Amino acid sequence: MKERDRNEETEKQYKLALEADPNDIDSxxxxxxxxxxxxxxxxAEVQYKLGLKIDPKDVSVHSNYGLLLYEMSRMEEAEKHYKLVLKIDPKNVSIHINYGLLLESLGRMGDAEKHYKLALKIDPKDVATHANYGLLLSKLGRxxxxxxxxxxGLEIDKDEPLIHYNYGRLLSKMNRMEEAEVQYKLALKTDIKIATIYCDYGNFLQRMGREKEAEKQYKLALKIDPNFAAAHNNYGVLLEMMGNQAKAEKQYKLAVEANPNYAAAYYNYGNILNEMGRFDEAEKQYQLSLExxxxxxxxxxxYGLLLHNMNRMEEAEVQYKLSLENDPKSTEAHCNYGLLLHDMNRMEEAEVQYKLALEADPEDTDTHWNYGVLLEELGRKEEAAMQYLLALEASYDDV
Incomplete structure (x- = not known):
């Protein structure tokens, strides 16, 4: 029997059971x-509501209804159900974990930690709690x-792939690369095949400059899940680095097909189209990314750079300003905004941007050079010469 047929038969049986006894909470x-x-x-929500009408204190229904609401991003309603469960069953480890995850998503990290600690007090050997508490502590920089x-967690279950995986990610952030790779390999050694782990190991190998090995991991991730948008996107980035623009473009297309809300994939797709000189198409992708x-x-x-290169100066200025609103210390954005203002003959404003760029990075070669050009045009020869000298010194340091 095919899976679709099995599912139809299963649903038919549930409906028959409820016709026979509409008050059967288990059904x-x-x-x-x-x-x-x-x-x-x-x-599913309809069924959980009907179940709670029959027994308003059923822990299993409240638990699963809370999880459903969490998945639907209805956080306040989910929290209400988790609280009801803990009022009835304060030692329910699974709910402490799920409630902790919900609180994390709401940015209430201290409350989340409290629930992970309570879960471990109830059951010090619960692997899932150790795993999730570890993730929270990592996010907090602890x-x-x-x-x-x-x-x-690994003392309790040495083969748990998700702990090996997250431990590997942590070690990578701590720049303990050899240890990190050991954890990634242990995560992949188990019989459970998780596309995310292959993808992230690919990211790790890409950062290490091991491009062919990274490519293999992305392919394995996509073999497990052909619609894994992040794997398509990251494989596209790798292919672009390897100089294969056509294949990279294909991966970006697949990424946004798999996830039409994937801003980073539209952005990367825009970048490669820009590099290929397909400016109108690049603009569309940047717009989709920003949407x-x-x-x-x-x-x-x-997007500002693209508009600047297309001589659409006023529109480019809008984008540079928006970029700096979100990242006020971006050397590149200040420098190129300065260059735009210079091109628009707004010299004093351009100088302000170059100075801000150099506050962010006093050794940026491009900024020193562009600032020197501006000063020379303003007739401030000695200051210009100093900026050119600083640009040359910075370029030597970069070698």
């Missing part, structure tokens, strides 16, 4: 879980404490 609950797993969230949690993420300093900056 409502199990049918809700089935619908949730099928991605039919609204229908890397030594995070490492302790990962080690404790999805209006606060991306990089996307505003590169």
């Amino acid at each position: 409502h609950f199990n049918y809700g879980v089935f619908l949730y797993e099928m991605g039919r969230m609204k229908e 890397v030594k404490e995070a490492e302790i949690q990962y080690k404790l 999805k993420d209006p606060n991306s300093a990089d996307a505003h900056y590169n």
